[in-house]
Amino acid sequence: MKNIVMIVGASVLVAFAYNFLLIPHEILSGGLSGIAILLGIVTPINTGILNLILNLPLLILGVMKLGKRFISYTILSVVVLSVSLYIIPVHKATQDPILASLFGGVLVGLGVGFIFRASGSSGGFDIVAMLLSRKRDFPLGMLISVMNGGVVAISGFVFSWDAALLTLVSIYATGKVVDTVHTSHLKLTLMIITSKGEEMKEQLLANLYRGVTIMDAQGAYSGEGRKVLMTVITRYQLAEVRHIIEKADKTAFVNILQTTEVIGMFDRSAK
Structure with a gap:
């Protein structure tokens, strides 16, 4: 219930940022939402309807390829965002386009970041990133940067290059805030200390396409034996892995570290 409330509230916040700050100044957001905003401005079709239509093929693909929990939350986010865009009136909250692009990007970043924290996504390029990150060590940051x-x-060709630069400011602000709310690193190393090593191993291997290394350890204070499981994941998997760890052992201690570079076989499915 907590995750559902967070996703609904965050999706409404994103819609508010679009309709009150970005759309009135012809500033686009990143991803498919940006394309939906563009089409909503140049056609009589509402942005909310366009956002839903553009996301439908990816949502269908996600249902077939991604976990039920993640895709269910993503569908909820896309539907709430699309309905909110349809219901919330377009209103120019500020006359300054620079303020609109900056604060619009910040609010969108807050919304998307909290959707990530709730184990979902706002659809669009996020689904593409999730699909690629599960199977290959793909440069997702570069892919999303190229798409954006x-x-x-x-935006520059359709509106003006001033609008394009403001769109760039908005996308940059969104990315920075998402990284702050969610996590700022593309790859993460997890050190999981648990008394339920076998259950944790089975859950990780069954749900991740990543290798897991197991080490023996002993609690300094209690003297009890523990297992330390180490694995490297992408940031798109962090919310899912949190859920997996909680399911296997709610008392597990987890240390999450920045990973600068991975050498060797990162993808277990590539064997």
Whole structure:
């Protein structure tokens, strides 16, 4: 229930940022939402309807390829965002386009970041990133940057290059805030200390396409034996892994570290 409330509230916040700050100044957001905003401005079709239509193919693919929990939350987010865009009136909250792009990007980043924390996504390029991150060590940051760069270029050709630069400011602010709320690193190393090593191993191997290393350890104070499981994941998997760890052992101690570089076989499915 907590995750559902968080996703609903965050999705409404994103819709508010679009309709009150970005759309009135012809500033786009990143991803498919940015394309939906563009089409909503140049056509009579509401942005909410366009956002839902553009996300439908990816949602269908996600239902077939991704976990039920993640895709259910993502569908909820896309539906709430689309309905909110349809219901909330477009209103120019500020006359300054720079303030609109900056604070619009910040609010969108807050919303998307909290959706990530609740084990979901706002759809669009996030689903593509999740699909790729599960199977290959793909440069997701570069992929999303290229896609967003395309949105910026389209904004420049359709509206003006001033609008394109403001769109770039908005996307940059969104990315920084998402990283702050969620996590700022593309790859993460998890050190999981647990008394239920076998159960934890089975859950991780069954749900991740990543290798897991197990080490023996002993509690300094209690003297009791423990297992230390180490694995490297992408940031898109963090919310899912948190859920897996909680399911196997709610008392597990987890240390999450920044991983600068991975050498060797990162993807277990590539064997």
